[in-house]
Amino acid sequence: MNRIQLAIGVALLTAGxxxxxxxxxxxxxxxxxxxxxxxxxxxxxxxxAPVKTLFNRDADRFRVLVLLSPT
Numbered sequence: 001m002n003r004i005q006l007a008i009g010v011a012l013l014t015a016g017x018x019x020x021x022x023x024x025x026x027x028x029x030x031x032x033x034x035x036x037x038x039x040x041x042x043x044x045x046x047x048x049a050p051v052k053t054l055f056n057r058d059a060d061r062f063r064v065l066v067l068l069s070p071t
Contacts, residue, residue, distance in 0.1 A: 041054070051065075
């Protein structure tokens with residue numbers, strides 16, 4: 001790896017850290033949702049039955065299931 005590639009990598013990591021720790025993004029990290037939307041839920045443990053129930057409850061509507069990982 002040459003110096004230019006190393007400098008670009010360090011710059012990208014620094015920029016990513018600066019953006020992710022920005023106070024401007026803090027409202028996006030909360031668990032509050034707009035009024036018509038139901039509150040966010042968290043999956044604790046290995047039991048996915050509540051997720052399946054909620055997902056199948058609105059079968060006649062458009063649904064999006066987003067799975068995020070901290071890694």
